[in-house]
Amino acid sequence: MNSLKVIREKDAGVYLDGTPDGILLPKRFVPKGVKTGDEINVFLYHDSEDRIIATTQVPKGQLDDIVLLKVVEVTSFGAFLDWGLMKDLFIPKSQMRSFMRKGGEYFVRIVIDEKTGRLSATEYFEPSLSNEHLKIKERDEVQLTVYRKTQIGYEVIINNTHKGILHFNEVYRPIKIGDRFPGFIKKIFTNKETGKTLIDVAAGKQGYSRVDDESETILKMLKEQNGFLPFNDKSSPESIYEHFKMSKKTFKMAVGRLYKERKIMLTKAGIQSIQED
Numbered sequence: 001m002n003s004l005k006v007i008r009e010k011d012a013g014v015y016l017d018g019t020p021d022g023i024l025l026p027k028r029f030v031p032k033g034v035k036t037g038d039e040i041n042v043f044l045y046h047d048s049e050d051r052i053i054a055t056t057q058v059p060k061g062q063l064d065d066i067v068l069l070k071v072v073e074v075t076s077f078g079a080f081l082d083w084g085l086m087k088d089l090f091i092p093k094s095q096m097r098s099f100m101r102k103g104g105e106y107f108v109r110i111v112i113d114e115k116t117g118r119l120s121a122t123e124y125f126e127p128s129l130s131n132e133h134l135k136i137k138e139r140d141e142v143q144l145t146v147y148r149k150t151q152i153g154y155e156v157i158i159n160n161t162h163k164g165i166l167h168f169n170e171v172y173r174p175i176k177i178g179d180r181f182p183g184f185i186k187k188i189f190t191n192k193e194t195g196k197t198l199i200d201v202a203a204g205k206q207g208y209s210r211v212d213d214e215s216e217t218i219l220k221m222l223k224e225q226n227g228f229l230p231f232n233d234k235s236s237p238e239s240i241y242e243h244f245k246m247s248k249k250t251f252k253m254a255v256g257r258l259y260k261e262r263k264i265m266l267t268k269a270g271i272q273s274i275q276e277d
Helices: 207-224 237-244 248-260
Strands: 002-010 013-016 023-026 039-046 052-055 066-075 078-082 089-092 105-112 119-122 141-149 153-158 162-167 180-190 197-203 264-266 271-273
Touching: 013 039, 023 039, 066 141, 141 162, 141 197, 153 197, 207 237, 207 248, 207 271, 237 248, 248 264
Parallel strands: 023 052, 089 119, 162 197
Antiparallel strands: 002 013, 002 039, 013 023, 039 052, 066 078, 066 105, 078 089, 105 119, 141 153, 141 180, 153 162, 180 197, 264 271
């Protein structure tokens, strides 16, 4: 994504700075009220005529991202994948591990095709996922992509570079293969039997920063519900997640903080906000 300035307006759309002749943002993607001198956040890619073009559509992945994409068309020389833009992403036949079928979903890495200079896709990315030379450390916030389900949890791709495990006891909401969300590194250790580096991760923010955010969520919901929420220690983890989108452990920590700060009262019926003087 790039933040580019509008340098001129035409019937076809607006032209943005970035090249000597400007980059076209087609009219259908120009936000209302945009004028010369304004800056717009856009994604750049090549159109069917090999010109650099801009769009305000947000793709499902960018360069070097590993994403799960659906096949929309299969040809004798490759396949086209839906990545959220009007122009589909191409994967050459030589970059397929096996035959792709229309409607199927496959993990691919978005790369630059060396022959054309365009963005394309490849299925041959697993060898690049290594834990030998780590670019992360414990407590780092990272981007997680759910890769496959195992007996102990979900194998995840960390920052498109490493592999880790999100254990079942760290999963507090429904997730599926291909989901992408922020998380953090809980533990890095060496397997004594294999000598391999293993990484345990958790979803969301860690520690008190997570509690800060969830405390604000609860206060906002109290305000929306006239100062009362019918939840307490006996509420089920499922009902808490369904209503607050957080684990029961995080919920209790957030409620505890609000109670200590004298922002809420705890009753048998639930949580009551305390009106400020």
